[in-house]
Amino acid sequence: MNIIALKKTPFLLLIVLSVLLIQCATRDTISQKLVMRYNAPAAVWEETLPLGNGRIGMMPDGGIDIEHIVLNDITMWSGSKDNEAFNPDAINYLPEIRELLLSGRNLEAQELMYRHFRCGGQGSAFGNGKDAPYGSFQMLGDLHINYRYPQTDSVSFYERTLSLNNAVATTQFNRNGITYSREYFASHAHDVLVIRLTADQKKSVSFEVNLSRPERATVFVKENRLYMEGQLNDGYNGENGIRYLTQLEIVNSGGNLVSSGNTLSLSDADEAVILISTATDMLDKNHISTVEQLSVQAKSKYYDQLKYAHIDSYKEKFDRVALNLGKQDNITPTDERLIRFQSDDDPAFAALYFQYGRYLMICGARESNLPLNLQGLWANQVQTPWNGDYHLNINLQMNYWPVEVCNLSELNKPLIDLTTSLVPSGEKTAQTFYGAEGWVAHMMTNPWQFTAPGEHASWGATNTGGAWLCQHLWEHYAFTQDRTYLESIYPVLTGAADFFLSSMIREPKHGWLVTAPSSSPENAFYLPGSKDAVYVCMGPTMDVQIIKELFTNILSAAEILGMEDETTAKIRETIPQLPPMQISPDGHLQEWLEDYEEVDPQHRHVSHLYGLHPSNQISPVTTPDLAEAARKTLNRRGDAGTGWSRAWKVNFWARLHDGNRAYKLLKSLLEPTSGNEVKMSSGGGTYPNLFCAHPPFQIDGNFGGTAGIAEMLIQSQDGYIHLLPALPARWTNGSFKGLCVRGGAEVGATWKDGKITKLTLEAKTNNTFRLKVPDHAIAIKKNGKELSVENGFVPIGMKIGEKLDLDVIYPA
Ligand code: FUC
8 A cells, every 4th residue: 555655755756756847847938827726615516626537526625624525427327218209109290380380370380399299208307307217417426524633723724726737626724733735636547536635743634534425325334445336217217227336445644544334534644545436337337346446556556646647647638728818816716816807807817717618628528438518527416407418509519619729629529429329319310200311319418319309399399409519520520630530420410411301391482491390499489460489480590500511511521532422412402492591671680580579689599690600601701791690689689698608609709800899708707606596597607616607507608618718819710710810908918829720730829919929830730721911910921031921811831740930020
């Protein structure tokens, strides 16, 4: 048992550690020390600090006498396959529903859908699916540590921190002259949770520890180890539920470890390390031996070996990108910085928030596992809000907006795998509900490949969820240019297209081909002369934009792969028959085929601007009229909304090249919030731990915010690199490195007084990159030599691995 102390660390290891420390100290000047800091224990979960290694995680509250640490595993999902979802009766009503829509009787069509055109069974059980086949993502458990102190005088100093550079959290305080220190991390190298407890006086570490869970847990002690195990409901009270096992042990130096009942108790130790190893059998049929093995491996290491292996592994991803918007304040508590940001506009705080999004991405998901859900990896309930699932009408996709541009491309894999895994079930749904070819996923899914329409058509009718996911599949290619990968996903894209090609109908007014029935996510309208809210419609603008994008991407893929086939031929024929985007008489982009009046003009979803972001069908450069209509639409929608809605609007305004307005939305996303009751149109903002508040906590807004900041700094969706397309006045000087662009390159830039002075390009592929000459610049120079400019763009041919440093020249 050699985990314990630095004092036992061999000389060689010390040398390795010193080299690592020196490496950290000599990092480039753009990189910064990024610390979140708090001067009191967390009073609520939304103040605790999230740690994770993409599979498992924990959120310690830093309590002084009693510490509560919520534990997580991303595969803690109840439910199982729901065969009842494929409702065989629905298709019998499809012709009538379509007839009603074609004759403008949407309300009646909707009534029929409510009754018949929905999944069979319970569906998501309206977000209470924990004990239904749909299931729910759930917390793993609660770890409580009751500390014992020689004296219980008041505490003279207290701080909790989270280092974003190292993914290590700490708690430190002084009680009666003794400084107690705790260090926590979710090891990226050894796949265990680690907590080290020390004090600056010998024999001062004493505590009791236990594990629990609100339901479905058996806790026991064996050979001074604590175990918790159980099985979640498969939705049928059957044998197919996910099983989990958690093992906790304490390695200590100098203390006395005993167990009584289900509690481990350590007395008078010099220091202790709590090791938690945990797994479920969702993706690992040998989860019991995995738990044991991981624990044995971790125990064979010195604590510092564990810690630095973890840091090293985490940094490999985190250090790829840096953003410097000014001097980082690592002293002021983060909750105070959040409050102050509304008045001091500290640019460095925005940079911290940006990197926190990357931190959450690296710690919340890993390559071969489930994608980040509505909670990411972190939940403190058994029934999480909305089942903590994958909503496909914005939320899951938003989680993945930053992944490519923020240089974490490999973390896209879980999303790609999830999408691919939906195909067989999506084919059955296409057949059963529509008698159509290809595959379709509606508004929500789970690890059990749920693809049917939701149980309520007002939100469950959207059938472009799978096609929207296909946009992410394509974007991964756009950034990596990986042809083998493109070949592998080509059938997924064409399968999604086949569904629309075989199920769209012709609307009577213009003869356009449209989806029917469908809805514009969660927004309702009034039919002329009626005051009834209607959701069900034909060909909402978002559907058209998603389908057009899917079709266009398939044609590009087919060209690259040399794959003309029946689907591509049909796509070519169909594209001109899709509805165009329409501008309403008062200048807005129309959300529906008709210029209906919205029930809620400030609705949180802005689905019809999908074409502006994440797609590139609306742009101030190529489609100025549509961009103007989008601007009017956004002004009418207003700047409020749920957390994710504000985050989306940051991206919209960045795409409209309005940096100050994007910034205003970023500020509203960062509005300090408390409370965790579900609110659909107010209370959006940010909790003290910088988690996004829908409310309640929903992680999509964090990732949408991070992506939005990236959009303000760099864009590449129109075939060229546009640097600082939406720089707010407040970010006068700054620099970044390592952001990625489509075509396959990493870009860095430095700017002063809002003007780019230097930039760097590093090619990840052999390609020619088109760089937009920054506004007001007169030349771009490489080694003092001017590069040739064509219509405001500099074409730069590069070989894979090549790096370029360029200077931007302005009139004297
Ligand atoms: C969609 C949104 C809600 C919420 C939920 C998880 O239904 O309309 O605002 O984000 O997903």
